[in-house]
Amino acid sequence: MAETRGVLLPAYVVADESASMGPHHQALSAGLASLCNGLRAEPMIAAKVRLAILGFSDDVQLRQGLSDMRTVERLPMLAVRGATNYGAAFADLGRRIPHDIQALKNDGYKVHRPVAFFLSDGQPTDGRHWHEPHRRLVDREATPFAPNIIACGIGSARADTMLQVATRREFAFVAVPSADIGTAIAEFFHALTASLVASGRALAGGEPQLVVTRPEQFRLAIDEV
Secondary structure, three states, X not given: OOOOOEEEEEEEEEEEOOHHXXXXXXXXXXXXXXXXXXXXXXXXXXXXXXXXXXXEOOOEEEEEEEEOOOOOOOOOOOOOOOOOOHHHHHHHHHHHHHHHHHHHHHOOEEEOOOEEEEEEOOOOOOOOOOHHHHHHHHOOOOOOOOOEEEXXXXXXOOHHHHHHHOOOHHHEEXXXXXXXXXXXXXXXXXXXXXXXXXXXXXXXXXXXXXXXXOOOOEEEOOOOO
């Protein structure tokens, strides 16, 4: 039997690129750069993580395929365009993740359950149509490589929606009402970096766990009853 090359955590950043994010494009770009540079600054940890960047609006655009950040020379760039189609994002992940995981396994790696960090500043423009692709994505019988999803809402994104997106209640966050959106985006990427570094460190130490860091100026999402 071939020797295992290592153990990896696949991570997907799923970022809202809808038109309403236009005023915050600079914050998105800066946050993404800080994430990539933060992983590069921790090469031993980055070795345990593979990172993909997806931008969603009317459809999904792959901004960076699942990559070892130690070898990526050009930073990925997000755009601003279109609507806020949640269903497109979840359908894309449902197709993409099994393909990516199988490719890593074929390369000789052991793979932990992937994690997706979802960021949106608005409610889904596809109504309730996103529920079915989301259900298939997180159903571990239908999708054995179903990801853990951490959902962060800013702007007009509602707490109850983030609770539906996240795979656990403690994985759903919304920015506090007084938060500046640009600052909230920066804090999202800062917390994302901290989560990946801590999770990678746990993998490197032989005690794998997913560490989820709450972004500053965010609170746990709580729905109304």
